[in-house]
Amino acid sequence: MSTPSTVAKSVDPLADIRLPGDPEYDVYLTGTVFLDIIFTGLDHAPVRGTENWARGMGLSPGGIANMATALARLGLRTTLASAFGTDLYGDYCWDSLSRSEGVDLGHSRRVAGWHSPVTVSMAYEGERTMVTHEHPAPPPCLCGPPRTRACVATLEPGRQDDWLRETERQGGKIFADVGWDDSGRWDLAALHDLDRCHVFLPNATEAQHYTRTDCPQEAVRALAELVPIAVVTMGPEGAVAIDSVTGETAEVPGVPVMAMDPTGAGDVFVAGFMTGTLAGWPLDDRIAFANLTAALSVEHFGGSLAAPGWPEVAAWWQTVRRPHGSDELARRYAFLDELIPAVQVPGLRLRAVPTIGFRDERARRDVPDDVPGEVQ
Template identity: 75%
Template sequence: MSTAEPPEPIDPLAALRAPGDPECDVYLTGTVFLDIIFTGLDHAPVRGTESWARGMGSSPGGIANMATALARLGLHTTLASVFGTDVYGDYCWESLAVSEGVDLSPSWRLPGWHSPVTVSMAYEGERTMVTHEHPAPALGDDCLPPRSRACVAAFEPGRRDEWVRRAHAQGSQIFADVGWDDSGRWDPATLADLPYCQAFLPNTVEAQHYTRTDTPERAVRALADLVPVAVVTRGARGAVAVDSLTQETADVPGLEVEALDPTGAGDVFIAGFVTGTLAGWPLAHRLAFANLTAALSVQHFGGSLSAPGWPEVAAWWSQATALARTRGRASDVEVARRYGFLDDLMPCAVRCWPRPRALPTVGFRGK
């Protein structure tokens, strides 16, 4: 067994850091769930029968998916959330704070509160979820987020988050996605915090509903009139983006992978895009990197469990360049060309060093 010291972790913002910068790269807040994921199901559960899964894992979920994805990409990540004092809460806290290095200093433990739990079943490239939650106390209006380079928010129609306005006033770039509009209105005016947004990243269905358009390409152009950077994700087909500040546009296809579980892929995509944005990359590189991190995540089960770090990115890049050299197919050469910017980011030593992961079960304890 090798006794060599692990390489220094990659800091994508190393060249940009200066005295007086915020200690926090990304701040986010939300609910942490305990996720229990079943994979390898042959079909959806059928009433009155028992279904057997070939794979299973547990991990912190909810906002923890995003926090983990950001931390594994080398960003100093701070999370404000409520954790129960039950065993589930202990597990989620330790996984994030110890295994992933997420700063939980604004978070707190709530005695007597049942940690939220989600059971996710993945089959046929989709997922079905069952959740049990007792809503936790929300952040008060007197809660001031720390100074940070960026914040990630989840917008809901009709809801205003005071912390978003305060973070924007402190100079944070706000990156946001949005959930389903149960009212059916799909009116951008109901997204009260959109004026503070630097980048808005809905999926195709959401974007087309909000813009009354029929393609993601038309939707992203319409959204670019509302926010500085608009991104529309297209699942396995990749993503399109418009930066109205720099006049850059990008249309980057997805990567062909065998998907096991899509849980958390959207969070991982945003984490990749945030990383590239804060590092100052061109729009096409940001979009390609976000596609890559999402593609790597869906090949494994779970949300936070599957979030890739730089060793996984480096291993993929090593394989991609080898295929371009040896197999020489036009598609392989094009992928190597599109991701050539990765060459300058990763020391070779990173490719050979596995990153520790949170144990994928509540029952086992690390030694």
């Protein structure tokens, strides 16, 4: 597994629990990688029959790459099984994940003649509109999932994934979210793999639909009867959770930030919560950390390359602890003192770039977080 400079500078949140004979990887993922093209600085939503000018544009790997990058930047040893085209889009996404982020692609493959999926995302007024072009994705590989501490799955009504059964058999913990149910039935019984899940993390709208409840707090209590750990996310309002394994409950507000693009924030939340759960943190700290990482991600445009790592977390924590910082946030996030070294080398992170023509140059050098105009 590659260890570029961005990964080498990060904290290993599982260092205290790693033992000989542990799985080689912490997390296994499978899914489709998209090339995301993000238009920013739009004054309003696109209007039929008109031309709408964007003041900024960027490209980054998207889809399952959002989760893979978020996990790797938080120090989890991540392996991804996906199909990549042999076009320039596929080259860019492969290089970004493997060389720049340290994601293992040993279970992925290149597919000649397959057009890489592309999504155009238009961000405005804190929301986004997307247009996607995709040919049916070939299977990433013929082998089963490797032995890992955990995996991430997206549950779909009526579908059952054999690889989740194999992950469970090997002792891996399954963290799952769920998408919108276009059928409108919202039937929990149709989520056939839910009983395999260690953690279920729907958003508030999804959770309330599935549980026929009126608020996130009622929804999480209903879900906690079905899975060991239930989490309901509430966007900028934070999240509520119940850990039936430890008996803990938590409701933690979100972290106030200047939000620019919500793309991938849900994936970053899951990555943050996985980090704390695998490391054995108290539930309050896990939720707080997930809220923080998700909040830091929306301060940048794009999905995968907006994900924060430990240098960004450290920079935020230093700001909170300064004189005239937030006493409330300082108390809530005091657990970060034990995770972040007193002297933290400033980190450099790749951000969305305006053209894949720069990919070789950007692979050799990271872009500092404080450089304006990264999305151009």
